[in-house]
Amino acid sequence: MFRFLLKRLALTIPTFLALMFITFVMIRLVPGDPVEARRGERGISPERHAELLHEMGLDQPVWKQFADYAGGILQGDFGTSIISKTPVLNEFLTLFPATLELTICAMLFASLIGIPAGVFAAARRGGIYDQTLMGVALTGYSMPIFWWGLILILVMSNTLGLTPVSGRVDLIKFYYQPVTGFALIDSLLSGQKGAFWDAVRHLILPSIVLGTVPLAVIARMTRSAMLEVLEEDYVRTARAKGLSMRRVIGVHALRNALIPVITSIGLQVGTLLAGAVLTETIFSWPGVGKWLIESIGRRDYPALQGGIMLIAACVIVVNLAVDLLYGLINPRIRHGK
Amino acid sequence: MASDVTIAKAGQAAPPGAFRAFWAAFSENRGAVIGLAVVCAVVLIAIFAPLLAPYDPVEQFKGSTRLPPFWAEGSDPRYILGTDAVGRDMLSRLMYGARISLFIGLSVMIVSMVVGVAMGLAAAWFGGLIDVVIIRVMDLIMAIPSLVLAILIIAIIGPSLTNTIIAVTIVYLPRYVRLVRASALAELSKDYVTAAKVAGVGPFRLMTVTVLPNCLAPLIVQGALGVSDAILEAAGLGFLGLGAQPPTPEWGAMLADTRDLMLSHPWVMALPGLCILLTVMAINLMGDGLRDALDPRLRKS
Numbered sequence: 193m194f195r196f197l198l199k200r201l202a203l204t205i206p207t208f209l210a211l212m213f214i215t216f217v218m219i220r221l222v223p224g225d226p227v228e229a230r231r232g233e234r235g236i237s238p239e240r241h242a243e244l245l246h247e248m249g250l251d252q253p254v255w256k257q258f259a260d261y262a263g264g265i266l267q268g269d270f271g272t273s274i275i276s277k278t279p280v281l282n283e284f285l286t287l288f289p290a291t292l293e294l295t296i297c298a299m300l301f302a303s304l305i306g307i308p309a310g311v312f313a314a315a316r317r318g319g320i321y322d323q324t325l326m327g328v329a330l331t332g333y334s335m336p337i338f339w340w341g342l343i344l345i346l347v348m349s350n351t352l353g354l355t356p357v358s359g360r361v362d363l364i365k366f367y368y369q370p371v372t373g374f375a376l377i378d379s380l381l382s383g384q385k386g387a388f389w390d391a392v393r394h395l396i397l398p399s400i401v402l403g404t405v406p407l408a409v410i411a412r413m414t415r416s417a418m419l420e421v422l423e424e425d426y427v428r429t430a431r432a433k434g435l436s437m438r439r440v441i442g443v444h445a446l447r448n449a450l451i452p453v454i455t456s457i458g459l460q461v462g463t464l465l466a467g468a469v470l471t472e473t474i475f476s477w478p479g480v481g482k483w484l485i486e487s488i489g490r491r492d493y494p495a496l497q498g499g500i501m502l503i504a505a506c507v508i509v510v511n512l513a514v515d516l517l518y519g520l521i522n523p524r525i526r527h528g529k
Numbered sequence: 530m531a532s533d534v535t536i537a538k539a540g541q542a543a544p545p546g547a548f549r550a551f552w553a554a555f556s557e558n559r560g561a562v563i564g565l566a567v568v569c570a571v572v573l574i575a576i577f578a579p580l581l582a583p584y585d586p587v588e589q590f591k592g593s594t595r596l597p598p599f600w601a602e603g604s605d606p607r608y609i610l611g612t613d614a615v616g617r618d619m620l621s622r623l624m625y626g627a628r629i630s631l632f633i634g635l636s637v638m639i640v641s642m643v644v645g646v647a648m649g650l651a652a653a654w655f656g657g658l659i660d661v662v663i664i665r666v667m668d669l670i671m672a673i674p675s676l677v678l679a680i681l682i683i684a685i686i687g688p689s690l691t692n693t694i695i696a697v698t699i700v701y702l703p704r705y706v707r708l709v710r711a712s713a714l715a716e717l718s719k720d721y722v723t724a725a726k727v728a729g730v731g732p733f734r735l736m737t738v739t740v741l742p743n744c745l746a747p748l749i750v751q752g753a754l755g756v757s758d759a760i761l762e763a764a765g766l767g768f769l770g771l772g773a774q775p776p777t778p779e780w781g782a783m784l785a786d787t788r789d790l791m792l793s794h795p796w797v798m799a800l801p802g803l804c805i806l807l808t809v810m811a812i813n814l815m816g817d818g819l820r821d822a823l824d825p826r827l828r829k830s
Contacts, residue, residue, distance in 0.1 A: 339806070470765055
């Protein structure tokens, strides 16, 4: 197990290096003057230009610049935002809990509905429930989520008035210090009446929207994994022993069917962390996805560079964790190849 | 199970008509046939958009802005699906939008398939350093989430229709490369390949004529599903303002245009999204059917 862990860790090093290289090249490819692109100032005097060029190390040879950049990242220096003049890492860390909270809620929504739905569909294979569910799953899988979000806002918020339209907190009624950055926890800590319920209400629609595609994927996957497992000999043995179908499905089959499903859930958390871009934009959710899009609009290239580096790093770490966990559950993986 | 039997039977009769065998298996799946019909309809609309569309998609009728579709009150029979904020005919825009979305989807699929096949076959044939480099680069592309990578690429090369295609192609390339490489490696160890080598077939001919046709089934399925993914991804970029630029009638960008109007004129927002949903769904249905018909082993989704 330890060797497997070391091997997987070692494999991420070249990925990180290449990621640094790509983000390093990226900011260099931005058309126009590099000093202007990075400082966001126009019409700089030649002397000031030379001064800034030296200050940013752009007069150094390229390999030295890359070494400086990589060294900075290793020490936690991801650059400084042009607009807010604060370190990119700080900005990222303030916004990240919002994205994480949304991602976790979306994944909970998707798993808690998707897994049981898939199990039922497999148990009643070919029946009306199975067919309906697979139809719904196909719709979810094909859904342009930005449109889905707008439709939900239109129906749930504007017509029925059930949920708020955007944001995380109703700032007119509530204000609390971000202690953990998670609205659900902070609202409880604040002790204000109704604050927690307010945070929940704000989370409902974004979680549904972000969780729709994973829900469809999980339901389809659980169903097919379940169908496969139900054909196994040990399931027949369990049935022959006289166990009820409910017990066979719920205990014997489900446990084995869940292994691939859990892996796919884990891998999707990584994608969702970043895929939250669209959902956050629609709901004005103050997370890293919305920040990234706004950075493009503001031509804040250092923020973009650092932000992409950080998001990709998060995804790589999550995927690594899933891999390790999978190796823990399934010995065939860690001993194979 | 029933369709397995059909495939087996049809398989025995395959030599006289491989297509007929395929069609027998494909047409058994009702959903797939519906999907195919819708896809055909969308393709026809896209091809004949200039003939079918009542107006130019970017022409603005100043006197008739924000008209509702025909079923709602206050509609104008001249504009069946109503008009948008600046008085452009929705029906015409949606028809031309089919052109753009399908064009993006197909271009991405074709380019990434051609490049993917070339890189996958090269990796499988040469092995060694070339294989390692190709696979590492693909792993790296896959490590960055698709939309973020697309955004990164667009941020550098600027938003436009062509750049959307470039960005989405790069994002989806690894799937094809890995698929081709894996199937080619599996085929390379088989006896018929050895036989071909012994017979003196050169490497290029061996890979393209002998090996590639046997890797096609999963590739075709991936290609079909790749079109729908590309359409969704491109629409998402369009919605974020990073794809096709106004006044291009791209469905995602049309949605973004109408966000301010959403509350007062919901249909302007509802229609483009519905078009994306239906098109993508039809392609996915068709893709699932293709997968079941071409390769029963791939049936688990």
